[in-house]
Amino acid sequence: MLGNFLDKASGLLDRNFLLAYWFPAFIAASIAVLISAWPLGFGKALALWQQEWMVKGQEGGLSAQILILVGALILITVLAYLLMPLTRPTVRFYEGYWPRWLYRHFAGMPRWGERAVYERMDEDFGKAEEDDDGPRFNELQAELFYGYPKRERLMPTRLGNALRAAEDYSKDAYGGGMDTVFWWPRLWPLLPEKVQEEVEEALTPMVALLNFTSLVAIVSIGGSLYLGGLGFQREGALVLAGGVVLAFISYRAAVAQAQSYGERIRSAVDLYRFDLLRSLHLPLPETLDDEIALWENLFLWLYNGDRGCVAKMKYDHDSGGGSGGEGTD
Numbered sequence: 001m002l003g004n005f006l007d008k009a010s011g012l013l014d015r016n017f018l019l020a021y022w023f024p025a026f027i028a029a030s031i032a033v034l035i036s037a038w039p040l041g042f043g044k045a046l047a048l049w050q051q052e053w054m055v056k057g058q059e060g061g062l063s064a065q066i067l068i069l070v071g072a073l074i075l076i077t078v079l080a081y082l083l084m085p086l087t088r089p090t091v092r093f094y095e096g097y098w099p100r101w102l103y104r105h106f107a108g109m110p111r112w113g114e115r116a117v118y119e120r121m122d123e124d125f126g127k128a129e130e131d132d133d134g135p136r137f138n139e140l141q142a143e144l145f146y147g148y149p150k151r152e153r154l155m156p157t158r159l160g161n162a163l164r165a166a167e168d169y170s171k172d173a174y175g176g177g178m179d180t181v182f183w184w185p186r187l188w189p190l191l192p193e194k195v196q197e198e199v200e201e202a203l204t205p206m207v208a209l210l211n212f213t214s215l216v217a218i219v220s221i222g223g224s225l226y227l228g229g230l231g232f233q234r235e236g237a238l239v240l241a242g243g244v245v246l247a248f249i250s251y252r253a254a255v256a257q258a259q260s261y262g263e264r265i266r267s268a269v270d271l272y273r274f275d276l277l278r279s280l281h282l283p284l285p286e287t288l289d290d291e292i293a294l295w296e297n298l299f300l301w302l303y304n305g306d307r308g309c310v311a312k313m314k315y316d317h318d319s320g321g322g323s324g325g326e327g328t329d
Contacts, residue, residue, distance in 0.1 A: 016200060020087075020207040021080035028215035029076050035223035035239055039230050083211055094210055094251070095160035114156055118148050146259045158255045159210075166262025170269045174288075177295030180269060182303055183276065190275045191268055199268065202261035209254035217247045281315045 037045040083090075096114075125140040127133075148154065149164045150172075170178040188196070220243020227236035274284055277294070285291040297313065300306040 016204050017080070017084075020204050021083045021211060022077065024208055024212035024215055025076045025080045025083065027212065028219050029072065029079075031216065032219045032223065035219070035226065038227065038235055039232055087207060090210055090214060091207070094157060094213075094254070095163055096156040097160075098156070114158060114161055115154055118144075118151065118154055118161075121148075122151075146262065147255075159251070159258055162255055162258040162262060166259075166265045169262075169266045170273075173270075174273070175292030175295050177292070177297065177299035178269070178273070179299060179303075180265060182299065183269075183273075184265070186279075187268065187272060187276050190279055191272055195264075195268055195272070199261070199264045202257065202264045206254050206257040206261055209250050209257060213247045213250040213254065216243055216250065219243065220247070281317055283314065283316045 034042075040048075121140060121144060125137070125144060128137040128140060145165070146162065147158070147165060148161045149168045153164055153168060155161045155164055167180045170180045170183075191199075220240050223243070224236040224240035227233075227239060277284055280298075282294070282298075285294050297309045301310045
């Protein structure tokens with residue numbers, strides 16, 4: 001699903017590029033500058049900067065500040081472009097696609113792991129249903145629906161669970177053959193432009209927040225080591241603590257945005273999946289059972305290479321599509 005976003009964000013002045021990559025790099029670089037000026041003192045650092053500007057300007061030469069600013073903007077832009085090819089591994093890291101031993105360790109943490117959080121929430125959900133606590137029941141139902149897949153499909157991170165819940169929605173609703181990850185590249189070109197824009201507008205802030213989370217973590221760690229090396233241990237500890245808090249807030253905001261992005265995915269599948277069948281020149285199913293069987297047969301054919309399951313399938317070359325399910329054996 002990220003491939004379409006990366007293709008569109010490749011332009012230098014593209015809005016997605018600026019929001020998802022350039023601005024996180026700019027803010028992180030600004031924080032790094034502030035940390036580097038801390039040992040000198042912000043007032044003294046600003047005075048030296050202004051004095052240097054005035055001296056160079058009076059000499060009639062090109063101001064050193066202009067060269068520094070231009071160079072900094074170029075470096076920030078280069079950093080932003082370097083973040084683009086790292087988008088997929090960055091998102092997958094925050095989703096929880098880690099080495100198996102690490103996955104097992106964090107997925108099963110008894111106190112704060114996602115599995116434990118899910119178990120407590122599921123228990124509260126059942127209790128709210130038994131107690132006929134409508135508000136609490138609705139609250140937990142929404143949190144579980146948008147934030148978590150089924151128990152056996154849990155991921156070790158909150159972001160991974162939110163995205164997997166969206167990915168698994170189509171399989172739960174329309175059978176195992178309607179795998180969103182597999183069908184999305186085929187469905188995407190058929191979506192109206194407005195729908196595509198809504199999906200991208202939901203994805204862009206999520207990528208931006210994850211990039212900022214990574215950058216602020218790196219800057220805070222590097223800044224704390226820099227300050228500690230200069231003898232400012234207390235300031236270094238404050239920078240590290242502040243960076244951890246800021247990174248956590250940014251990550252949780254990315255999780256909330258991931259849930260919004262997942263809802264766009266669900267809506268697109270619900271509303272436009274029949275357009276995909278029409279584009280494949282297949283008759284539309286008459287019942288839900290027919291549709292489930294059709295998606296399962298198509299998945300077995302196109303993903304597993306099993307042509308036997310679709311040997312009796314009949315194409316419908318009418319531009320308007322069909323309305324019978326007899327070709328889904």
